[in-house]
Amino acid sequence: MTGTEALWLSLASLLLSFLAAFLLGKKVRLVRLTGTILISLACFFLAWQGVMILGAGQPVELELKLAGIHIPVLIDGLSALFLLLLSVLALGSTLFAYGYYETTETKIVQKVYLALPVFIAGLVGLLTVDDLGPGFTLAWQLMAISSYLLIRWGRPLKLSGRPALVYLVFMEMAWVLITGSAFLAKGYHFGDSLAAVGQKLSGSGPVATAIFLVMLLLGFGLKTGIFPLGQLWIPGAYSTASPPVSALLAGILEKTGVFGLIRIFFFVARGAGAGFNPDLWGQVLVVVGTLTLFVGTVQAIKQSDYLRLLAYSSIGQVGYIVLALGSSLLAWHSGSPLAGIIFAGAVYHSLNHGIFKSLLFLTGGSLLYATGTRDLNRLGGLLAVMPVTGLLAALASYSISGMPASSGFVSKWLMIAGNFLAGKDSLLLTMAGIVALFTAAFTLACYVKFFGLAFTSAGAGWKLKREIREVPGSLLVPKIFLAAICLSQAFLPAVYVRLIGRSLATTEGFLLTGVGAEGLKTNPIGLQIFEGPALLAAVAPLAMLALLLVLAFLARWLRQSAGAQEARVPAWLCGYQDLNKNNVYADRNMFSDLKKFFRWTGANKNVVIDDDELSESVGREEKGVIS
Template sequence: MNTDIYGNLFTAMAILAASAVVSPIVAGTKRKMAGWINFIMVTIAAIFLLHISYAVIFKAVPQGSTIINLGPLGIYFLVDSFSAFFIAIVSFMAVMSSFYSIEYMDHYHDYSLSGFYFNLPVFILGMIALLTVDDLTTGFTIAWQLMTIASYFLIKFEFREKNVVYGANKYLVLMELAWALIVGSTFLVSGSSMGDSLHLITENLGHTSPVMMYAVYGLILIGFGFKAGMFPFGQLWLPDAHSIAPSPISALLSGVMLKTGIYGIMRTFFWMIPHGEGVHFNGFLWGTIIASFGVVTLFVGTVQSMKQSDSKRLLAYSSIGQLGYIIFAIGASLVLFNSESQYMKLLALVVIIGALYHVINHAVFKGLLFLVSGSVLYTTGTKDLNKLGGLINFMPVTAIVAGIASLSIAGVPPFSGFASKWTIISSTVLAGSEVMFLVIFGIIALFTSAVTLSCYVKFFGMTFTSTGTEWTVKKDIKEVPFMMLAPKVVLTALCIIQGLLPFVYYNVIIDVFRNSSISTLTSAFRHAEFNNHIFSSMNGISFTVPGMAGAVSSAAVPVVILIVVSLAFVLAKLFKNSGGSEEREAPTWLCGYAELNNLNRYPDRSMFASLKGFFWWTGGNVKK
């Protein structure tokens, strides 16, 4: 069966463009209707796109670069399984976010939704285009600008607030700077011109002088680093932009838009590598640079996240931290891939699988967390952790969802973040036996995952438990409507599935790499004998070292962990009931002002104060 990949792609793009025309017209009078139209059209487009992804990843439909003529411009497109993987994530999260928007956006009574429903499909269209164009000049510019300008207006949605406009403008300026860096880098490649396909650029890179090559890769890394929130560039725009945008947009920005930066970095450093004699591409050096940036990003981003009092800012900084894990894994993989020993090369493949798995996981749980903070904002009207509290009784479903998302992002087994972080950390630590700095980086990553936990203990604790709020007395808060719960429940289910069945996703990711367009990484994946060394167990992951038969190097089987913990839970329950004691509910004694006194609350600035003080030098401090 042959699927018309590019036909489907352009159909999907046309549907998104049509949605940008139709929904805004309706939005003037019927706000919810516009949301529904937008959701339905995005869903149809997503079905086309997911079909492409399915065909390219599983059926291995061979795809070359195709030139499409749009008037005088010829633009190269390339859909291989690697871009198909990202397309699938973008389309899925777009559907979730569009559905959530129907109800959520309705509560902005002072703002017209026409602009929103124009920009949302254009934004999605831009991301899809960015993932499919196969050049770094013409097509890239169109896609990047569609994505950037549409998202600029989405971020600026509440344009009457001064700080929103400021944050959005900063976002726009920095994204244009990133664009200029990336496009500018291609002009340093000797003999390249506008509209060259990546393949051609790669060939020309081979003839470029070594110094220029460093400049080209450096500029591209910084350019995409801006997008991916890499330290120190991410800190400049990301927390402002993500915290001021409407929540479904924050979910898209954080869940998928940042991943286009990851896509760019991976494409550049694994695919855009010239072969042949006399070519000086120092993979080990570039890997070291990227891994170092990654590890600094994950540490600094997460520690800064711990310091935040604004729930959406906390999530935004934490996005920087989580993207740091992915960047670190990419760099580590590049280092290992360019080392000598067979063992290291095998670990390189494991790390890169972990990186892509974290891409999916982060899209799901961070999207979910932004939707949760959106729901809390919707019902209570605040995102200040110092004013929230006690919502567990009023919004029970949102609380459970938030709890699972928090455990997932913190990497507690058996939820989703565990599997991907485990993969990244265990393989880098094992690689440490030959590349010393990787074990240190791995330990920092492990340390940081404990800090991540503290961020989310705070996020969950200060929002859903705790006390001292007016609604604990008035009891006037209700759970959000079903329309806003449904996408969250779906994403929560995914968090659990991805945590329990990492093996399934691993096989998909292996297919992604095997069927992607030709590169050294692809051929390494095609030749690796996974069955002998990696992933031997049923539902979990384990890998062994070649030459050490029988010794399992590392294993984690979330299903078994879940069973053990559940059995232990039953034991705990039996133990608890063994004394036959009676249970009675009693309010917490807080000196007679149990519900009223706001001073009973433990303020956010005191939470982890000693640690915040210890890490003052990482920046991102919150002024009193």
């Protein structure tokens, strides 16, 4: 089966899934089952396509004809890499959705399984069409309208109507900016390939090229969530959609925006020649990325709704990627081989964030499924009753915080260390690296709060007056699947870095080609993996893992050899006999001084309303507004 055949089979599977949901109607069990099987099959074909493209080392170029309209299609190494990410996340979210929607009302289930395959098909299109015209428009509208409906059906209309509409408006604004930008290329014809657009930019002049890039930065920036555009729609959309949909929104939809930025600034802009100033645009991306990562992360700390916390955190993590893309341009302009290393960090973090943020949203879905609340103030002590979910939440929180021996540590190390090392040529890179490193501590604080309030304090059962238990296996297996990939990204980073290098070697027109070592043309990021001294660095994470396992085994042996018996005792309640509002942790008491100091960053309104509280006009007293 060739890569082209796999593409058609994946789209056919998605079409069959849509038709099955339409024809089966109210037979929701069959709708869920057939939808899960067919979408999973589509994910298999997408993954196969990515493997075939990367393995063969040859991109696939097609030209589709629809009603007399020509649509260029290009599946190269970069597309294949992001298609692999899409296949993994779509599979995990679809498997999770099967169990999550088991108790959802019939009409919502049918609607979701009508829109979900269309949404995935739109994402496939955005990663494979090679124009800014009819093909891009078709893929974008499939993505935008279907995801609008998925967000709209995530919660009751009173809560979901406005966030869904705001999302759709901004997606359509982004589409206008992106498609309209191409008309600034001299001699442009609607439907020209991206390579042709780049060539025509060379005759358009520096002013037209600058406006072209501004429009594309705003368009793809809206989708990616850069500051201040992301704050306008991401918190509402991500926290309103049901968790399996939010996992796709944060995991892959915003990564198609990153994909677009890479295509424009590292491929298309190259054709503009003297009209493209990499030094200027590198500085713009560095400043925008630094503001995005800092403000988004600080705003996340202020949230009591854990789904909004995850949404704001997504903005912050995207900031790291945009910062690294800008740093890579600056390093390339100065002739530094660090450009490729920083770029590899940006792509690696895109893959990492897709995995652990999707895992976090699915964890949030498990919390919502088990407790019925999205308010951290009403949770606590869940590790005792939801141990598997708690362990997976700990892994994802540890990873996104960028702690040592985690996937986030590897990608952030590549980006931040690259910034510092390249700082001798640019003070801006050094300052941005300092802010990024400082913000990493805020990310850790954010997830200490998330995990601590939900899992390690006490009182969820008392506060909610209901029995809480671990979610069923259908909700655990998809999370374990993503967690396994997350661990592989942490302990096998050389494999993923080599995969990134392979994807770029299979992609023509990469801007950074020709910088640094001679092997760059075959390995565009300039890193030799599994060769010479680098072999030790490649196996170091595995050696660390082996050492940790030995130490864990030794600790367990020492504990058992003492013969001491374990005893379960109630949590200490600060001298009180029973749980009450005076002896449980509340969000308002965590990092309160930090929240006040950074009040100027916004997102201070902190009222949480669960779906069963629609009659309440305001939140409970303890939620309040940060003062």
